[in-house]
Amino acid sequence: MTVRIRKYSWQLAPGAIRDIRQKVFVEEQKVPPELEWDATDEIADHFLAVLPDNTPAGVARLFSTLGETAHIGRMAILPEFRGQGIGETLLRHLITESAGQYPELRLSAQQHAIAFYQRAGFHVCSEPYDDADIPHLDMRCLAPALLENQSGSGRTHPMLLGTDTESWLFDNESSMVDLMDTMVGQAAQRLWLYDRVLDHDRYDRHRFRELVSSLARRHRLSEIRLLIHDDQPLVKRRHQLVELMRRLPSRIELRLVNSDHPYEGQPFILADREGVLYRHDFTRPSGFAGFSDSGRVRLLSENFQRMWDAGRSSLELRELPL
Known part of the structure; x- marks a missing residue:
């Protein structure tokens, strides 16, 4: 009509x-x-x-x-x-x-x-x-x-975690951030993030911090893992996620990649057992988001767990004053 x-x-x-x-x-x-x-x-x-x-x-x-x-x-x-x-x-x-x-x-x-x-x-x-x-x-x-x-694309339940089976491609920061926030905002219990650094423009945003904070407080078994290669930018400048981590140490943990062990060459975020946001490399906002991609999430979870087990805590961040 x-x-x-x-x-x-x-x-x-x-x-x-x-x-x-x-x-x-x-x-x-x-x-x-x-x-x-x-x-x-x-x-x-x-x-x-x-x-x-x-x-x-x-x-x-x-x-x-x-x-x-x-x-x-x-x-x-x-x-x-x-x-x-x-x-x-x-x-x-x-x-x-x-x-x-x-x-x-x-x-x-x-x-x-x-x-x-x-x-x-x-x-x-x-x-x-x-x-x-x-x-x-x-x-x-x-x-x-x-x-x-995406109007008129015929997508059903767009960006609904666990339901939207079509991938979302992105090639710019704005689209990537919107997809990332949408995914993190729906996570019920688990968020695993792997990147070279916790880039301030990307992760040190008020909305992202609030989404992570809400997830951390939502469930007593909430698990937020931040796995990065370099913590020096975090030591030199205050970061909202680091401050949140130090206030909720039982829910949010950060580790540094052990470069003596095998590690992934592409960054990614995993939300619960279904969501993945994957970038093609560490330098560009280019990749895809899958909101119902349990097979890929399972594979990346295994790789993440191996890197996590081999990683170490950041002593410098632990010693920073709140």
Whole structure:
């Protein structure tokens, strides 16, 4: 079905936007009116999906926090128009609207709609909680620009760890970082990282540090291993991962490669038992990411374990003051 999406400010929004939200959220889902109508409406952009004959069919709103994260909310399709692809069209439009502007997209999804958002490239990033007595989970997309570039490719569940079976190729730093963060952000227990150095521009970023910190604190058996060749850049300049490691020594450990033993010539990151981000060499941001590549992860895990067992701790980092 052909659907057009129109964008409005709250002040100029047609009554159909309020009417659809009233019918779906307040009347159908029994959301209290005082929760449905909030001050965020004043700062959000509002989107109306209309059919070829201009019949209003669905709505959503989009707003940003700190100019960095865009939030999708109040997404609703009228009952008589559900199951016709209108929601998918509206969500793709919101991703396009955000790509290039924001590095992260977030939303609060009703539990029954999780699969719908996963098919569009979002992953769960919270435990379940109730909002207006309806079970919800927070979801996010850490690579809206990549999703926009892949629009129409036919990928199912893009970048969903353990499910997306197609490889993602990258040849620039921005794409590599987005894929890396998306993968690390979904790891449930294990993150193994192998590189020549913990490059500051690549790994000493606030978002990456927060993703690693969240993983380290999420599970009592969380295991984060950092295996590098050279620790001198870390000694000379403070690094967020090193500070995090020294605060959570039972969850995060760093070792140096023993060059007297065989070692890999290409860097990689392993997330749980399915995810791998592999670079062709230490110097360039070129390679591929696989989100459901258990065979390759198993092989690289064996190589990593051998290097890890032969490695040694960094005495200089251990002696640095917190």
